[in-house]
Amino acid sequence: MLVSSFVLTSVAHAAPQVLHAESFDDGRAVGWKYYDSSLDGRDASIDGEVTCGDSPGALFGESNAASVSLVKFLKQSSVSIPLEDDVYLSFAFHFTAPDTARDELHLYATGHDAQDAPIAVTVPIAMQPAVNRWHVVTIPARAWGKKNLGGRLDGQMILTWYRGAHDAHDLRLDDLRVTRGAPHAPLLVHPGTFQVRPEGIEIEQSRYLQRLRVAARLYRSGPWRVEISRNSEQVRSVAGAGRRVDVIWDGRDSAGRLLEPAEVEVTLVPAGQPGEPTPSTHTRTVNVPGGAFENVLTAPHAMLISDRTIDYGRRTAIDRIEAPYDEPEVFHPLTKAAIDVVAHRGGRGGVRLRLVNLEPGDASALSLQSHDLVGPDDRVLSAPDIQFRIVDREEMDLGFAWRPIRRVDQPLVVSQPVDIELSVAAPAHLGAGAYKGKILVDATEIALNVVVETARAGRQWWHDDKVRLMLGKPQVMPRPEWFYQSTEGYRRIAQAGFNVMIPYIGLRDHELIAGKAGAFDLKSIARTRAPAYPREDFHEPYFVWPSGIRTPLMCPFSEAFWNEIIFPQVLDLAEVSTKVPLVGMELDFEIYGIKGPDKFAHIYCHCYCDTCWSAMRKQHHAVPEKDVKARRSWLINQRKLGEYKVLQDRRLVELADALRQAVDTINPDVQFMLLAWDSGHFLELIAKSLGTERAPVILATERTYGRGRTPQASHAALANHRGHCLRGLAESRRMGLHSLYVPGVMPGHQKADPAFCRANAEIMSSVSDGYWVFFQQVEKPSTVGQNLEQFRRANARIVSEPW
Numbered sequence: 001m002l003v004s005s006f007v008l009t010s011v012a013h014a015a016p017q018v019l020h021a022e023s024f025d026d027g028r029a030v031g032w033k034y035y036d037s038s039l040d041g042r043d044a045s046i047d048g049e050v051t052c053g054d055s056p057g058a059l060f061g062e063s064n065a066a067s068v069s070l071v072k073f074l075k076q077s078s079v080s081i082p083l084e085d086d087v088y089l090s091f092a093f094h095f096t097a098p099d100t101a102r103d104e105l106h107l108y109a110t111g112h113d114a115q116d117a118p119i120a121v122t123v124p125i126a127m128q129p130a131v132n133r134w135h136v137v138t139i140p141a142r143a144w145g146k147k148n149l150g151g152r153l154d155g156q157m158i159l160t161w162y163r164g165a166h167d168a169h170d171l172r173l174d175d176l177r178v179t180r181g182a183p184h185a186p187l188l189v190h191p192g193t194f195q196v197r198p199e200g201i202e203i204e205q206s207r208y209l210q211r212l213r214v215a216a217r218l219y220r221s222g223p224w225r226v227e228i229s230r231n232s233e234q235v236r237s238v239a240g241a242g243r244r245v246d247v248i249w250d251g252r253d254s255a256g257r258l259l260e261p262a263e264v265e266v267t268l269v270p271a272g273q274p275g276e277p278t279p280s281t282h283t284r285t286v287n288v289p290g291g292a293f294e295n296v297l298t299a300p301h302a303m304l305i306s307d308r309t310i311d312y313g314r315r316t317a318i319d320r321i322e323a324p325y326d327e328p329e330v331f332h333p334l335t336k337a338a339i340d341v342v343a344h345r346g347g348r349g350g351v352r353l354r355l356v357n358l359e360p361g362d363a364s365a366l367s368l369q370s371h372d373l374v375g376p377d378d379r380v381l382s383a384p385d386i387q388f389r390i391v392d393r394e395e396m397d398l399g400f401a402w403r404p405i406r407r408v409d410q411p412l413v414v415s416q417p418v419d420i421e422l423s424v425a426a427p428a429h430l431g432a433g434a435y436k437g438k439i440l441v442d443a444t445e446i447a448l449n450v451v452v453e454t455a456r457a458g459r460q461w462w463h464d465d466k467v468r469l470m471l472g473k474p475q476v477m478p479r480p481e482w483f484y485q486s487t488e489g490y491r492r493i494a495q496a497g498f499n500v501m502i503p504y505i506g507l508r509d510h511e512l513i514a515g516k517a518g519a520f521d522l523k524s525i526a527r528t529r530a531p532a533y534p535r536e537d538f539h540e541p542y543f544v545w546p547s548g549i550r551t552p553l554m555c556p557f558s559e560a561f562w563n564e565i566i567f568p569q570v571l572d573l574a575e576v577s578t579k580v581p582l583v584g585m586e587l588d589f590e591i592y593g594i595k596g597p598d599k600f601a602h603i604y605c606h607c608y609c610d611t612c613w614s615a616m617r618k619q620h621h622a623v624p625e626k627d628v629k630a631r632r633s634w635l636i637n638q639r640k641l642g643e644y645k646v647l648q649d650r651r652l653v654e655l656a657d658a659l660r661q662a663v664d665t666i667n668p669d670v671q672f673m674l675l676a677w678d679s680g681h682f683l684e685l686i687a688k689s690l691g692t693e694r695a696p697v698i699l700a701t702e703r704t705y706g707r708g709r710t711p712q713a714s715h716a717a718l719a720n721h722r723g724h725c726l727r728g729l730a731e732s733r734r735m736g737l738h739s740l741y742v743p744g745v746m747p748g749h750q751k752a753d754p755a756f757c758r759a760n761a762e763i764m765s766s767v768s769d770g771y772w773v774f775f776q777q778v779e780k781p782s783t784v785g786q787n788l789e790q791f792r793r794a795n796a797r798i799v800s801e802p803w
Contacts, residue, residue, distance in 0.1 A: 016181030019087070020079055023175050024057040031077030034061040036068040038645060038681035039605040040546065044070055045636065050172060052092040052134045058174040062642040064649060065681040066164055066735055068171050072157040074111075081153040081178050083111070083141045088182045090138035095131040095161060096170035102323070102734045103128050104162040104192075106397075107139070110155030113148050118155075121145060123219075124192045124397060125159075134174075137280075138184045142220035164734035166649055166685060168642040181276070188270040188279045192397055193217040196266045196284045198331045200356040200417055201303060202251040202258060209251035209258060209290045210331055216245040216268055216282070223271035230264050251288070261290030289330055302441045304332040304339065305352035305419065312423060313347035313463035316696065317741055317769045318733045321726075323399040338447030339439075343426040345455045347464055350423035352391070355414045355441070365411035366442045368420070373437035373450055381435040381450060385425040390418060396726055401767065404801070426452045460669060460694070461499065461523050461583055467698070467742045467770030468795050469525070471502040480505045483513055487520070494520035496788045497795025498773075502527055502586060502673075510573060514580040525673055525698075526573045526585040531556070531565050532604065533592045538565075541611035545600040548608060548629030553591070555607045556682070557648050562655045570659060574666040584671030584698070589683060603679040606645050608632060615651070616644050649685055656689030664692075673698035673742075678728065684735060691738035700772055701728060704743040704764060706750025714756055718763050725768045740769035747787045748777035758790035765798045 022030075024046050032044035040063070047060035061068050074080065081089065095103060105125040113119050123143045129135055141149065161171045177183060199213040214226050221243045228236040228249055235253040245268060252258050267283045331354065343349035355366060370386035388408035393400040404421075412418060422439070435450045470493045474480060482489030483505055493501050500523040503513045514524035529535075534552040541555040554561040566587075573585045591602055606612075608631045617623045620643075626634050635641040663670050672690040674683050677699040691697030703724060707717040725743055732739050743764045745757050752760070761771045778787055 016088070016179040016183050018177055018179050020081070020178040021176070023055060024059050025055060027057055029059055031073045031079070032059060033071045033073070034069070035071060036061070036063040036065040036681070037684070038063070038065040039601045039603065040065075040641075040645075042636070047170075047172060050094060050096065050170075052094070052136075052172075052174040055174050058092075058094070058172045060170060060172050062168070062170045062639065063163075064166055064168050064642050064645045066166060066684055066731075067160055067162045068169070069158050069160040070171060070173050071159075074154050074157055079154070081109075081111070081141075081157075083144055083148050083151045083153065084180075085140075085142065085149065086180050087141040088138050088179050088186060089141070089177070090136065090179065090183050091159075091176040092134050092136045092174045093125075093159070094134045094170075094172040094174075095129065096172070097131045097163070097165075098167055098169075100128055100131050102162075102164040103131070104734075105129070106160050106162065108156075108158040108160065109144065109153045110157075111148075111153035112151050112155075114150030119144070119148050119151060120155075121148070122397060124190060125187070127191050136175075136184050138182050138186045138277075140182070140186055140188065140219055143187075143190075146220075162731070162734060164736075166646075166681070166688075168646050170642070182272075183277075185277045185280045186272065188218050188220060188222070188272075189268060189282050190217045190219060191282070192399060193395065194268060194282045194284070195400075196286050198305070199248050200354060201331055209261060210288045211251060212249045212266070212286065212288065214245060214247040214249065214266055214268065218243045218245065218270055222273070225269045225271070227267045227269060228264055229267065230259070230262050232265075235259065235264075261288055263287045302353050302355055302444075302446060305354050306330065307332050307340070307351070309340070309342045310350045310352070310421070310423070311342075311347075312350065313344065313459070314693075316739070317725075317729050317767065318737075318739065320402040320767075321396075321399060321729050321733050322393065322402065323730070323733070326399075338436075338449045339422070341422070341424050341448070341450045342453060343424050343450060344453050344459075345426050345430055345432065346428035346459070347455075348423050348425045349450070350421055353420045353422055355412065355418045355420060365413050367411040367440070368408050369440040371437050371439065373435035373448065375435035375452070376431060376433035379431050379433075379435075381424070381426065381430060381437075381452070385427065386439070386448075387423050387425075389421045389423065391421050392419060394726075396730065399730065401726055401729070403767070424450050426450070428455065461581075462696075462740060462769070465499065466765050466798050467500065467740060467772065468498045468765075468798065469500045469502065469742065469770070469772035470496070470498040470791075471504055471772060471774050473504050473774075473776035483516070484509075487516060490517050490520040490522060492788060494522050496792040497799065498791070499523060500525060500583065510582060511576045511580055514576065514582040518581040523581050523583045525671075526576070526582055528569050528573070528585050528587060530588045530590075530592060531561075532589050534594070541609045543604065544608040544612075544628055546605065546608060546632045547600060548627075548631070549598055549600070550609075550628070551594060551598060553594070555609045555611060556589075556604050557607050557651050557655075558609075558611055559655065562659065566659060567662065571662060571666065574663045574670050577667045577670050583669070584673060584695075586673040586675060586700070587686075588675040589686075590676045590679070603676065604682045605680075606648050612648060616647060619647055652682075652685050653689055656686045660690050660692070668692070669695055671695045671698055671740075673700050675700050675702070677701045678703055684737075687737050687739060688735065693738050696738040696740050698740045698742050699728070699732065699737075701741075701743050702746075702774075704760065705746035705774070706752040707756065708750060711751040714759060717756070718759055721760060722763050722767055725764050729768065742770050742772050743768055744772050744774055746774045746776070747782075748779040751779060753779040754782050754787045754790040757787060758794040761791065761794040762797055765794075766801070770798070 027046050029044045034044045035041045045060045046057045051058045108122045110120045121144045194216040199211040201208040223241045226238045226247045238247045269281050270279045272279045341349045368388045370383040373381040390405040394403045432454050438445045502525045510526045517524050538554045541558050543551045543553040543555045678701045687697045704721040
């Protein structure tokens with residue numbers, strides 16, 4: 001068990017010099033806007049009902065989206081925040097919500113450094129703070145980076161609450177101040193980096209106790225102290241200094257005695273500067289298990305990180321993300337009991353091990369060897385099917401991601417603990433049953449038992465493989481005749497190493513095309529008729545933007561839209577999928593064919609049509625009839641906007657759930673690919689309904705196509721895309737989606753030449769579930785053939801690496 005607490009105290013200290021202050025007591029919010037991921041944006045409101053202390057007003061934003069932001073336009077408000085050592089930004093915040101979810105609060109700010117170059121930094125503020133109460137936080141300017149000292153924040157300041165839940169919730173902000181000197185206890189610890197996790201075991205006589213690693217990153221360098229307490233009594237204290245905290249607790253108290261297993265509190269106490277209020281402390285409560293072993297440990301250098309088998313076939317990229325609030329892994333020392341692994345025929349299973357040298361100062365190399373395992377009727381699971389790979393935790397803004405480093409093909413020096421994944425591949429022809437044998441860690445034998453089970457029913461094409469998807473427009477590749485009169489298009493796509501394609505040659509003949517693709521071991525995802533493009537068969541109710549402007553699109557929250565536009569083509573394609581290797585279909589909800597003031601956004605947001613308004617009036621009889629252009633403002637003034645949105649969301653979820661259920665009666669393996677992902681609330685709700693554990697929804701982002709709006713050098717663009725993938729995975733995990741995160745590559749877009757496209761595909765696939773190509777142009781003077789060759793090389797590497 002792990003419980004976290006972050007003490008954001010509001011006890012005042014000596015009055016500092018105030019450089020800028022906003023309390024909203026006069027009912028004004030100069031330069032403030034409100035936005036959320038439902039694409040709602042407006043001037044921020046002032047709330048007089050829930051305020052901080054005696055304040056008569058607080059900045060307020062109500063939402064039902066997975067994220068909500070309060071934005072301050074600093075330059076337009078003539079505000080400039082100096083980034084200097086003694087400058088602090090403080091404010092009070094309040095989350096109003098039914099309960100605590102995976103809540104995170106971030107502060108993103110832009111400005112200029114001392115050389116007037118632009119800067120943009122995100123500072124995590126809090127993770128899972130208590131809801132329905134006020135918190136006061138004070139952030140040192142150092143949080144924006146030591147290298148940026150001497151600069152200023154004079155662009156935007158965006159306070160974002162990542163809720164992860166689509167319920168009605170409010171974000172409030174009050175008493176914002178920029179001061180010289182800290183007015184309250186400063187937040188010095190980056191909350192997403194404060195981790196208490198197992199490091200190994202400590203052994204004494206015939207028992208063992210977990211060793212714990214306490215790690216964190218501070219916003220500024222200084223003294224700190226880690227305190228270990230049990231039953232509210234301190235048993236150990238370790239002091240240090242610097243910006244990084246890295247302490248290993250060996251399970252002993254201050255007198256060197258090994259403690260019995262128990263629940264312990266680990267508190268990080270950073271020290272303040274002279275005359276500064278005592279900084280906020282961070283505490284984690286961890287249940288430290290222990291146990292006994294018989295005689296001697298058979299493998300003093302190895303221990304299990306977890307006794308849960310890794311199912312590589314069904315592991316997605318989201319499963320590699322480890323959030324700070326997750327339950328920590330628990331080590332199990334390897335005794336006479338064997339390592340147990342389950343693997344399905346044609347798939348892989350494995351476990352994570354940690355290699356720890358129990359002899360301090362010993363830097364000798366350890367060799368890892370696998371041996372044949374013998375099963376029923378003397379059948380053999382061969383040693384080459386048992387592999388070792390070094391893995392590591394990659395630090396993210398909030399949490400970690402497991403990443404593969406390299407295969408182990410030579411002895412390892414274990415001066416520091418090393419994490420290893422032991423993976424076992426069970427060939428498809430291998431008989432089911434228990435296979436027994438051993439591995440060697442140096443000269444120490446460790447028993448290995450592998451239970452091979454029959455191939456799992458419903459094994460999917462994406463199990464133990466990366467998505468490598470080609471969508472080629474006809475003006476480049478493929479040509480229609482390559483798919484009808486010949487098989488050249490399929491051959492080229494398959495030869496380039498792709499495993500799935502979207503034919504972009506029309507909306508018919510899916511059975512014919514998917515069947516011919518199958519002859520080349522290609523799966524197909526069907527292109528559907530865009531539901532957000534004006535059509536002759538569209539009719540009332542028409543979709544109405546928040547501004548009151550009526551569009552030629554049908555309301556996506558209406559039964560008519562789903563029953564007439566979505567259901568027929570989807571169910572027809574589901575029937576086709578039972579005959580040929582058609583694994584799914586794409587639903588492109590990007591809005592096309594509307595321009596100028598008639599296009600508020602590129603994706604659907606909440607609707608204000610007569611049908612949606614009538615549903616609200618039916619739910620609440622006190623809601624009056626209003627002109628279409630006055631509806632949203634009336635809801636805002638009456639504090640009913642969040643309620644109105646929740647009502648629509650419930651209807652949308654019911655309709656999307658019904659679609660998933662109808663498809664499941666035909667083929668529960670059919671997957672949906674959503675375009676354009678990263679577009680916000682509407683697609684998030686649909687994704688949660690359409691994705692299942694058996695058929696995860698494919699999230700196809702377009703934000704990784706090229707080098708950026710202002711084309712960047714390759715290394716910078718690739719680093720940005722990799723980071724975008726990790727953030728996208730973390731957000732999908734926060735929302736609890738069953739999904740495959742598949743970023744896009746577009747040759748020729750934003751100077752994306754063939755070499756860049758290859759590197760982009762490789763680096764994004766290393767952290768995500770693969771990639772997809774939107775092939776509609778090339779970066780001249782390159783050719784289609786040169787691009788395909790680079791993708792072939794990328795795909796060859798992706799397939800060869802057991803990411």
